[in-house]
Amino acid sequence: MQKAIGIIYDEHRSISAVLSGLKSLAQMARDGSLRPDFSVFRAMIYYIDAFPERMHHPKEDAHLFARLLQRDPAARELVDALQAEHVTGARLVRDLEQALLEYEQTWPGGAEKFSIAVAAYAQFHWNHMRREEADLIPRAEKALTAEDWDAIAAAFAANDDPIADLREKDFKSLYQRILNLAPAPVGLGEPWKAAT
Ligand SMILES: [Fe+2]
Ligand SMILES: [Fe+2]
Numbered sequence: 001m002q003k004a005i006g007i008i009y010d011e012h013r014s015i016s017a018v019l020s021g022l023k024s025l026a027q028m029a030r031d032g033s034l035r036p037d038f039s040v041f042r043a044m045i046y047y048i049d050a051f052p053e054r055m056h057h058p059k060e061d062a063h064l065f066a067r068l069l070q071r072d073p074a075a076r077e078l079v080d081a082l083q084a085e086h087v088t089g090a091r092l093v094r095d096l097e098q099a100l101l102e103y104e105q106t107w108p109g110g111a112e113k114f115s116i117a118v119a120a121y122a123q124f125h126w127n128h129m130r131r132e133e134a135d136l137i138p139r140a141e142k143a144l145t146a147e148d149w150d151a152i153a154a155a156f157a158a159n160d161d162p163i164a165d166l167r168e169k170d171f172k173s174l175y176q177r178i179l180n181l182a183p184a185p186v187g188l189g190e191p192w193k194a195a196t
Pocket of ligand 2: 012
């Protein structure tokens with residue numbers, strides 16, 4: 001497998017793990033006898049905003065998608081659809097941030113509404129990644145040259161990303177923080193206390 005594809009798969013797995021943890025915790029928060037730890041929700045949504053929306057997707061747009069279009073112009077429709085999903089995803093993350101703020105304000109009400117919003121976002125993002133892995137990457141494997149793959153791998157592996165001031169290591173430590181905050185079975189954090 002191309003190194004670049006391995007990196008993209010790894011990034012999808014990290015995003016997917018956070019989405020799945022967020023979905024489980026939002027579901028757990030529907031149990032009104034527990035007080036959810038809102039800081040873990042904030043950390044997870046921050047991760048989803050900062051890592052996929054500001055690093056992973058822009059790199060796909062600028063490197064993987066751009067090179068695929070050069071080599072295989074007939075991939076235009078697929079690339080346009082996936083890029084449109086990047087734009088929609090950015091808007092949906094804003095909506096999710098709003099939903100969390102609203103939930104914090106209305107707790108102990110609002111748990112069901114929040115968990116429905118989380119589940120819908122997670123499904124959207126999973127569908128997007130599945131489409132990239134099932135449709136776009138096989139197409140890129142046929143069309144791209146070794147030189148293309150090297151350039152894409154270099155872009156994805158770059159720790160020194162020009163976008164904002166975000167670094168790969170920051171995401172690794174944020175991911176660790178999420179694991180340390182989230183209660184079992186999602187992470188290693190303290191169980192949520194009983195609501196009083
Ligand atoms: Fe994407
Ligand atoms: Fe992706």
